[in-house]
Amino acid sequence: MSHTFFDYETLEKGTAQMVKLIEECYAKTEGPVLPDVKPGFLRHQLPENPPEEGESVEHLIERTKTAIFPGVMNWQSPKYFGYYPSSTNVTSVLSEMFAVAFHTPGFSFTVSPVFTELENIVTDWSVKLTGLP
Secondary structure: OOOOOOOHHHHHHHHHHHHHHHHHHHHOOOOOOOOOOOOOOOHHHOOOOOOOOOOOHHHHHHHHHHHHHHHOOOOOOOOOOOOOOOOOOHHHHHHHHHHHHOOOOOOOOOOOHHHHHHHHHHHHHHHHHHOOO
16 A cells, blocks of 8 residues: 555645635634634633544634634734734735745755745846846
8 A cells, every 4th residue: 555645635625625714714804803802712612632633624624713713813904003014915825825835945055946046036026126236
């Protein structure tokens, strides 16, 4: 029996579910900015001990909806003008997915020739776009 690092069926199904979850989250940007929770609100919603086996994507998404989301500050709300500007958009979400899927350290040419080359090209583009010499 051949074993592989990735369970492609779970990846495909989980990706679709995560995208749906993200869509649901962003559809609610008009809601309240601050969550209505008190310190300690999450402790009673999660198990006291870590799981001994992995949990299904469906279970994790449902727990995220019921336990995690109620405590999330709505940084993407048009009513939020707090500490930092909102910067998440479709492009940034897809970029993060790409970065995670093809994770390669990009700290030197030796470990990632293409990332080093790309970084230099994008830096040159930024110089041109901003009119720097």
